[in-house]
Amino acid sequence: MKIYNEFKAEQFLSKYLKISNSKLTKNINEALEFAKKSKYPIVLKIISDQLLHKSSINGVRIVNNQEELTINYNDLIKLVKIKKLKLDGILVKNYINGKEIIIGGKKDNTFGAIVLFGGGGIFTEILKDFSIRICPLNENDAKQMLEETKVYQTLKNVNVKQIINVILKINDIMLKHHEIIELDINPLIVNEKDAIVVDARMILE
Numbered sequence: 001m002k003i004y005n006e007f008k009a010e011q012f013l014s015k016y017l018k019i020s021n022s023k024l025t026k027n028i029n030e031a032l033e034f035a036k037k038s039k040y041p042i043v044l045k046i047i048s049d050q051l052l053h054k055s056s057i058n059g060v061r062i063v064n065n066q067e068e069l070t071i072n073y074n075d076l077i078k079l080v081k082i083k084k085l086k087l088d089g090i091l092v093k094n095y096i097n098g099k100e101i102i103i104g105g106k107k108d109n110t111f112g113a114i115v116l117f118g119g120g121g122i123f124t125e126i127l128k129d130f131s132i133r134i135c136p137l138n139e140n141d142a143k144q145m146l147e148e149t150k151v152y153q154t155l156k157n158v159n160v161k162q163i164i165n166v167i168l169k170i171n172d173i174m175l176k177h178h179e180i181i182e183l184d185i186n187p188l189i190v191n192e193k194d195a196i197v198v199d200a201r202m203i204l205e
Contacts, residue, residue, distance in 0.1 A: 001204070002203070003204075004204065008202070012202065013185070016172070017185075018196045020096055022093030024092075035069055043060065044073055047089050048086055061076065073090060100120040100189060104170070107180065112134065114134050115132070119149065120186045142168055159194065163195055180205075183202050183203075
């Protein structure tokens with residue numbers, strides 16, 4: 001079994017979906033260089049194969065200026081050493097405003113490839129607001145998935161068509177790549193214009 005952390009998963013998904021602008025940095029200077037070319041706020045994330053749930057150890061930070069970036073970057077490096085993690089780097093990426101949702105795929109022992117849609121973010125496991133379909137699915141199936149969830153009522157000011165497109169892309173990925181056991185995009189940020197992947201992970205055979 002092979003695990004793709006966020007950086008590796010987003011590299012794979014970038015062939016199919018919009019990914020938030022980011023850079024895997026090895027030191028604070030690389031992070032500051034990225035920040036100069038971007039607008040604050042900026043997100044910092046620990047990238048390690050040993051840490052798939054970064055928020056569980058406060059491994060994700062949102063910073064609003066250069067001083068906050070420097071303090072939090074150094075703090076994340078200290079955290080990595082305390083937790084004795086093998087670090088790939090600190091991922092520095094643009095912060096994107098919008099609604100958080102989850103879209104994923106899974107290889108089920110009984111039904112084969114399935115696609116999931118629901119409310120995203122850190123409360124995903126608590127709220128359990130999901131809709132599931134067996135692949136292959138069409139545009140009508142994707143629309144029904146949205147309508148079956150509570151989060152759908154909160155999507156009035158976002159580009160719903162973009163969400164449907166992402167669901168159909170995940171359907172295509174799951175049908176094409178049989179080696180994928182599990183694929184989670186959480187969250188996918190959706191707003192009036194776009195649907196953008198800002199965190200993902202994958203498990204492959």
